[in-house]
Amino acid sequence: MPHKPFKAVIPAAGLGTRFLPATKAMPKEMLPVVDKPAIQYVVEEAVDAGISDVLIIIGRNKNALSNHFDSVPELESNLVKKGDQDRLAKVQESSDLADIHFVRQGEPKGLGHAVSRARAHVDDHPFAVLLGDDLIDERDKLLARMLGEYDKRGATVIALMEVDPEQIHLYGTAAVEPTDDPDVVKVTGLVEKPKKEDAPSNLAIIGRYVLDPKVFDVLEHTEPGRGGEIQLTDALQELANMEDGGVYGVVFRGRRYDTGDKVEYIKAILQLAADRDDLGPDLRPWFKEFAAGL
Ligand code: UTP
DSSP states (O other), rough: OOOOEEEEEEEEEEOOGGGTTTTTOOGGGGGTTTEEHHHHHHHHHHHHHHOOOEEEEETBBBHHHHHHTSSHHHHHHHHHHHHHHHHHHHHHHHHHHHHEEEOOOOOOHHHHHHHHHHHHHHHHHOOOEEETTEEEEETOOOOHHHHHHHHHHEEEEEEEOOOOOOGGGGGGGEEEEEEESSSSEEEEEEEESSOOOGOOOOOOEEEEEEEEEEHHHHHHOOOOOOGOOOOOHHHHHHHHHHHOOOEEEEEEEEEEEEETTTHEEEEEEEEEHHHTTHHHHHHHHHHHHHHOOO
């Protein structure tokens, strides 16, 4: 039986401790990347892949997120009065993007726990999970590829990226076998943040998943793992080993920006701004001057 259209789930209930104090009263997914909050890029990516229903998992500081995707009548009428159509369109963009829903996580007990909060909304259908602090360049279509792979293989699909072995301890890492497609691997095992010498490969899990709904049953009994948190990686490991489960990985070779890390966040802003027609021409010569003075 064909499944219902994919819904997207964006967990945004983490504490964002690496960005304190900026994240004291604001979720890290609301940090601006040039002139849009990071999460707006992620919602746009889901919409671009054909998804129109988005569930955001919210924690403390939920208001900033829900307000951003709501209309703001007083701001809009002020811009209408001024005849500022460009800015009006920018303000309305986020509220018109998709059908956006919110659910509370309550306590930040880990990414796996956050995903389990989506069960009532997505029901018994496959769904996409996009991490709100992981940006994929809009020119590199990863999610659409993963949705297509789910439909082809009928099993969970995760996104993997080759990383420098010196960095592998920062990521969930996959043990894999090749398939008939050079960009797709079968995942045989997963380890959360291994030491370099224990890593089964240099393929790191990045923040895009297309999950089979079986993951919800698995998450019900997944015990807290690394850091005392319910880890999605642990649930995926169990899914990979299940006879009626299976996990595939799409190896992504495009541009990704990890806005959860300070240095990577700053790089993302510089790269995206330099590529923009309205900002690049002023910025690029300054980058050269700045670099020459270092
Ligand atoms: P991270 O571990 O990167 O987020 O989780 P964090 O815990 O907020 O970050 P730091 O390390 O303290 O700075 C990956 C994603 O999962 C969400 C986060 O919001 C982020 O998008 N998450 C994490 C939840 O929604 N709930 C949780 O309990 C944990």
